[in-house]
Amino acid sequence: MTEGRLVLAATPLGDVRDASPRLSEALATADVIAAEDTRRLRSLTAALEVSPVGRVVSFYEDVETARLPKLLESLQAGETVLLVTDAGMPSVSDPGFRLVAACVEAEIAVTCLPGPSAVTTALALSGLPCDRFCFEGFAPRKPGERAKWLGSLKDEPRTAVFFESPHRLASTLADAADVLGPERRAAVCRELTKTYEEVKRGNLPDLAAWAAEGVKGEITVVLAGAPPRSVSVEDLVSEVSSRVSAGERLKSAAAEVAEAAGVSKKELYDAVLASRKR
Numbered sequence: 001m002t003e004g005r006l007v008l009a010a011t012p013l014g015d016v017r018d019a020s021p022r023l024s025e026a027l028a029t030a031d032v033i034a035a036e037d038t039r040r041l042r043s044l045t046a047a048l049e050v051s052p053v054g055r056v057v058s059f060y061e062d063v064e065t066a067r068l069p070k071l072l073e074s075l076q077a078g079e080t081v082l083l084v085t086d087a088g089m090p091s092v093s094d095p096g097f098r099l100v101a102a103c104v105e106a107e108i109a110v111t112c113l114p115g116p117s118a119v120t121t122a123l124a125l126s127g128l129p130c131d132r133f134c135f136e137g138f139a140p141r142k143p144g145e146r147a148k149w150l151g152s153l154k155d156e157p158r159t160a161v162f163f164e165s166p167h168r169l170a171s172t173l174a175d176a177a178d179v180l181g182p183e184r185r186a187a188v189c190r191e192l193t194k195t196y197e198e199v200k201r202g203n204l205p206d207l208a209a210w211a212a213e214g215v216k217g218e219i220t221v222v223l224a225g226a227p228p229r230s231v232s233v234e235d236l237v238s239e240v241s242s243r244v245s246a247g248e249r250l251k252s253a254a255a256e257v258a259e260a261a262g263v264s265k266k267e268l269y270d271a272v273l274a275s276r277k278r
Contacts, residue, residue, distance in 0.1 A: 001078050002214045003078060003108075003109060004074065004075035004076060004077065004078050004079050004080065004081070004108060004109070005075070005081070005108070005109040005119055006075060006081050006083065006099065006103045006108060006109070006110045006111070007026055007030065007078050007080060007081065007082045007083065007110075007111055007112070007113060008083050008089070008090045008091065008096060008110070008112040008113070008117050009022075009026055009027075009082055009083065009084050009090070009112075009113040009115070010023070010087065010088060010089045010090075010112075010113060010114055010115030010247040010256070011023065011044060011084050011085065011086070011087055011116065012044075012087065012115075012116055012193065012197075013087045013116045013135070013192050013193045013194070013218075014087070014123065014191065014192065014193040014194030014197075015193045015194065016044065016048065016181065016271055017049040018115065018116050018193060019048055020113065020115055021114070022113045022193065023048075023113055023115065024048050024050050025080065026048065026082050026095060026113060027044075027045055027048065027050045027052055027084075028051065028052060029051045029053065029054075029080070029082065029083065030052070030054045030055075030080050031054045031055070031079035031080050031099075032054050032055050032057065032071065032072060032074050032075065032079055032080070032081045032082065033052055033055070033057070033081075033082045033084065033253075034055045034057050034058075034059035034067070034081060034083045034084070034099070035056060035057070035058060035059060035084050035097055035185065036058075036059060036060050036084070036085040036086050036094060037058070037060065037086050037104060038056055038058050038137060039170035040086050041056065041084060044071055044084075049136050054082070057070075057071075058094050059071075059083065059095055059099075060095055061095055062154055063100050064095050064099070065098060068098060068099060068222060069270070070100055071099060072102060072103070072108070073224070075103065075106075075108045076106070076108070080201060083095075083096055083099065087116070087118070087218075088116055088117050088118050088119075088233050088277070089114075089115070089116075089117050090111075090207055092135070093137045093138060094165060114195070118163070118189075118192055118218070119161050119220070120133050120218045121189070121193070122187070122189035122191050122192065122199075122220035122221075123161055123191055123223050124157065124159060124258070125187070125192075125199050125220055126159070126186075126187035126189070126199070126221075126222035126237050127187060127201055128147040128159050128183075128186075128187060128222055128224050129159050129225065130159065132157070132158040132159070132225075133158050133160065133161060134156065134159075135159070135160075135161050135162070135237065136149075136153075136159045136161065137161045137162060137163065139161065139162050139163070139164045139168070139172050140163075140262065141168065141219075141277055143171075143175070146172060147175060149223075150175060150176055150179040150180060151179055153180065153226075154179060154180055154224065154226060155229070156225055156226055156227045157226055157228070158225045159221040159222060159223065159224060159225050160222070160225070161220065161221070161222050162220075162221050162223070163219065163220055163221070164219045164220075164221055165219065166190075166215045166216050166217060166219055168206055169188070169211045169215050169219055169221075170211035170212040170215075172212055172221075173174055173186070173207050173208035173221075174204075174205075174208040174212075175204045176204050176208075176223070177204035178201075180204065180223075180226075181204075182204060183196060184203065184204050184223070184224055184226075185201070185202065185203050185204075185207065185224040186202070186203075186204055186221060186222060186223045186224060187200065187201045187216075187221070187222040188200055188207055188210075188211065188219060188220075188221055188222075189200075189201045189219070189221070189222065190215060190216075190217045190219055191216075191217040191219070192218065192220065194217070194218075205215070224243075228229050228262070229261065231261050231262075231263070231266070232268045233268050233271045234271060235262050236258070236261055236263065236268055236271075237268070237271050237272050237275050238258050239257055240253050240254050240257050240268065240272050241272060242273070243257070244251065244272075250272060251268070251269065254268045254272060255269075255271040
């Protein structure tokens with residue numbers, strides 16, 4: 001029996017010309033196409049002048065778990081299942097993760113047709129450091145959860161990328177300014193690759209004021225990482241001592257704290273020992 005294969009395919013964010021030839025071929029030949037929105041799929045195939053021969057099934061968040069058994073059956077029967085979302089890469093804040101995990105568990109082959117991604121596109125356009133970054137998905141909707149989430153980014157040194165809805169953007173940016181400080185910079189990327197693409201860069205209060213005037217479209221926010229903390233070895237002694245009191249070994253606690261703060265491990269270790277003699 002021919003082995004089945006799951007194919008994850010990135011789709012255009014807006015401009016259909018970003019579709020790869022491999023995507024067109026996959027849409028035309030797959031045995032099954034699992035689509036987040038079948039209407040969007042029909043629009044895409046029409047624009048690409050592709051006529052799928054395979055079965056089309058809807059595969060969005062609310063039905064993802066229920067659809068898994070049938071899709072796994074198709075794969076185990078040797079069929080090729082193509083997974084596409086409305087835009088960008090499946091599994092990245094879109095349906096797909098559960099199906100990929102199930103395929104991995106069942107030892108079914110999984111491959112990917114790379115292509116457009118709002119995360120990396122916004123990151124590249126932001127003008128902020130791109131050497132290290134983290135993706136945070138969608139910002140929490142509730143104010144309390146959002147404040148806690150922003151607090152977790154207060155000391156995050158990497159550039160952070162997240163999605164936000166246009167009607168919550170202003171409040172999220174205002175909250176970010178309160179939690180992270182008015183000097184933190186960011187970029188708001190709107191309608192990437194589409195007719196009205198716009199990238200607004202600045203500090204958080206200025207961006208919040210701009211967003212308060214009204215923003216439309218698909219939004220990706222890129223947030224600058226926290227500036228390096230200026231700390232001395234003496235400032236870190238109490239942190240190491242607290243961790244030792246909680247049960248950690250002095251050597252490992254001193255090493256971890258020193259590495260995170262960018263100070264000498266030996267100097268910090270010696271400083272903790274010296275503090276015990278006072």
